[in-house]
């Protein structure tokens with residue numbers, strides 16, 4: 001399916017965001033396999049394809065559960081006086097009961113097309129819906145994972161697939177809840193799934209495999225260690241993502257179980273580094289925050305989902321000042337555009353501190369650019385792939401801003417990113433390439449209608465079932 005996307009080889013941008021900053025008249029050469037071979041600022045177009053607007057590196061989306069896109073809007077009905085993350089989770093458990101491989105693939109393809117049209121060029125799929133509705137493994141135990149690979153290939157997005165290890169319903173190895181039966185694996189079943197996906201993912205430029213222990217609630221310390229050892233034996237740099245400290249209740253339970261808060265427990269028991277991504281990490285004390293920042297691990301922030309679920313605010317100002325790395329994800333996909341995630345990340349802090357322009361370089365400067373570049377760097381690291389920069393040796397994952405978007409008129413360089421993040425409403429992308437192929441042109445994915453028709457079919461099936 002990828003061959004449906006036109007290849008690019010030499011492109012010329014009037015202005016482009018390079019790792020060292022904005023540059024004019026940039027010629028980018030891309031080889032047949034989709035790698036950036038040369039970036040030359042101050043060049044002449046000399047027959048290269050001219051892009052229509054300002055050129056940016058494509059944004060990685062470091063966290064999400066694709067099937068939840070089909071639930072967006074279904075969990076906003078107040079059921080009781082005390083709706084919370086935990087009551088949302090019950091809606092989700094009910095929803096997955098009706099979802100099979102066909103639907104999972106159709107929903108993921110729809111989501112990935114929407115992501116591309118919004119400017120995400122890669123995503124990390126935190127994949128925990130493994131088994132059939134009765135909890136038994138599919139004939140190929142990696143069936144659901146394979147469906148996500150197919151969906152990503154149909155859409156043409158880069159994928160970091162993170163099969164989830166989920167074994168328990170609470171700290172200390174509590175028996176799983178029957179409602180979690182589609183997610184639950186023991187170590188040997190998990191290994192089968194992982195190894196079979198590993199065979200497919202190896203040597204593919206647009207794919208990376210990694211490990212996702214669901215949370216400290218869902219694994220015991222011994223199981224976590226064994227899973228890490230097994231995955232590292234296959235790929236020593238495989239990314240490891242874990243949900244952590246999303247809810248106050250989780251922090252309280254962790255303290256009761258181990259005497260440590262969740263982020264502290266991870267810091268004390270594992271050598272966290274840039275191969276680790278801690279999803280949410282919302283509730284940290286000062287020492288946890290400083291030690292996490294010093295570890296090099298990435299904080300995976302999902303501002304619109306965290307707001308939707310009432311998680312609380314990540315201490316972004318303190319974490320950034322401590323030198324912490326971070327990226328953005330869309331998690332439950334109530335929102336599918338990077339601009340809105342970045343805007344809400346900054347706005348949360350403004351509302352908290354009653355100040356403006358908080359997430360910024362220490363010497364001052366553009367908030368939009370600081371947010372965009374911070375999320376590129378942390379997101380690329382968390383995806384474990386050579387993406388996130390217009391530079392030699394990276395994948396040619398590109399976003400061209402739409403010069404016809406009125407909010408961009410009269411803006412230059414950093415102002416373009418400030419306008420895109422704070423004033424565009426997310427509709428600001430014209431063209432998108434992944435691995436040197438145009439997957440969105442003139443704001444449209446070529447398979448948009450076909451993929452949407454399958455998605456509609458999946459939704460009708462879910463409603464009728």
Ligand SMILES: [Zn+2]
Nearest residue numbers: 126243279331
């Ligand atoms: Zn999540």
